[in-house]
Amino acid sequence: MKKRLFENFHWPLMWVTLALLLVGLLNLYSALNTWEEGGGVSHLFWLQCLWVGIGLLALIVFIAIDYRFLERLCWVIYFITLFLLLATLLFGREISGHKSWLMLGSLSFQPSEFAKLSLIFILAKYFGDRPLPEGYGIYQLLKPLGLAMVPCCLILLGKDLGSALFFPLIFGSIAWSAQIRRKTLAIFFVLIATTAILGYNYALSPYQKARVLTFINPTEDVRGTGYHLRQSKIAVGSGQFFGKGYLKGKINKLRYLPEKHTDFIFPVLAEEWGFFGSMIAVGLFGAFLFWAIQIAIKARERFGAFLGFGIAALVFWQVVINLGGVLGIMPLTGVTLPFLSYGGSSLLVMLVCVGCLFNIHMRRFMF
Numbered sequence: 001m002k003k004r005l006f007e008n009f010h011w012p013l014m015w016v017t018l019a020l021l022l023v024g025l026l027n028l029y030s031a032l033n034t035w036e037e038g039g040g041v042s043h044l045f046w047l048q049c050l051w052v053g054i055g056l057l058a059l060i061v062f063i064a065i066d067y068r069f070l071e072r073l074c075w076v077i078y079f080i081t082l083f084l085l086l087a088t089l090l091f092g093r094e095i096s097g098h099k100s101w102l103m104l105g106s107l108s109f110q111p112s113e114f115a116k117l118s119l120i121f122i123l124a125k126y127f128g129d130r131p132l133p134e135g136y137g138i139y140q141l142l143k144p145l146g147l148a149m150v151p152c153c154l155i156l157l158g159k160d161l162g163s164a165l166f167f168p169l170i171f172g173s174i175a176w177s178a179q180i181r182r183k184t185l186a187i188f189f190v191l192i193a194t195t196a197i198l199g200y201n202y203a204l205s206p207y208q209k210a211r212v213l214t215f216i217n218p219t220e221d222v223r224g225t226g227y228h229l230r231q232s233k234i235a236v237g238s239g240q241f242f243g244k245g246y247l248k249g250k251i252n253k254l255r256y257l258p259e260k261h262t263d264f265i266f267p268v269l270a271e272e273w274g275f276f277g278s279m280i281a282v283g284l285f286g287a288f289l290f291w292a293i294q295i296a297i298k299a300r301e302r303f304g305a306f307l308g309f310g311i312a313a314l315v316f317w318q319v320v321i322n323l324g325g326v327l328g329i330m331p332l333t334g335v336t337l338p339f340l341s342y343g344g345s346s347l348l349v350m351l352v353c354v355g356c357l358f359n360i361h362m363r364r365f366m367f
Helices: 002-007 011-031 043-064 067-071 074-091 111-129 138-157 166-178 182-203 206-216 227-238 265-298 302-326 344-363
Strands: 093-095 098-104 107-109
Touching: 011 043, 011 265, 011 344, 043 344, 067 074, 067 111, 067 302, 067 344, 074 098, 074 111, 074 138, 098 111, 107 111, 111 138, 111 166, 111 302, 111 344, 138 166, 138 182, 166 302, 227 265, 227 302, 265 302, 265 344, 302 344
Parallel strands: none
Antiparallel strands: 093 098, 098 107
């Protein structure tokens, strides 16, 4: 059995994942080092290397555990993440105006990252157990929508809009793959538009509204709310086709680019490697999504199919929202770039997701 699983291992996805991790570490090393005398290697870089090692071990564990066993634990995983989100809201550490970090001694992590994966599991379980060839209507979607909105609301109470945004997106993506009736789809579009208008007027903080206004008119306050986006565009544009060279990005090294190791990690890459290097990185994400969707399509049962598609949706939306924000195509939301941005919780969840994809692919030959 072990020999058969190894023979059916998805090597292309493994090479793409390792390539993204390598690009991420090389780019993070440059982002965390400046031209100041005695700069040295930042401790954050070594922490990220440690998280890569922990994440790869988690990947192996989630390959070894049959994902159908995890299906039986979906509700347990879901309620554990709700408990962690509630604990974060009550006892979490506030950073940049929102509570998203939970401290366990000297260890800090973001429960919202794990909540995204738990939502994918519970929605895959729900839609996998309830096949409706004629499509899902409003009544059938109320329960999964409620499952998505509970963690979303807990995160919104902590004022972390960027993380909360993923829960309706994940729900919508998995529900769409399960097939929604056209009338129901039209109703949801009306609800989304109404919620967006009401949310902007009554739910967003002045700082979040300023980000939306900056997106609409980025030149209005280039030294204030528009500073981040302006420096990001300068860094991306100055890279031209082949870039300035590794460790030679001036916007990065002279600290004009804010949050360059997290939200704005892509402009660091674009400045040093140019359009050519940027397209290689985007191509790696495209290959990752292609293989993830192929694994979901070829899964032998519904839970595995929805789990694979949910993971692909999570990576897709995270890449789109991050790149859209730093390039000025979408409002900035503080979303990190998978595999490339600094962050242990996000990286660990991403590698667990990869382990689940390998699991689905290999065990489709075991039925």
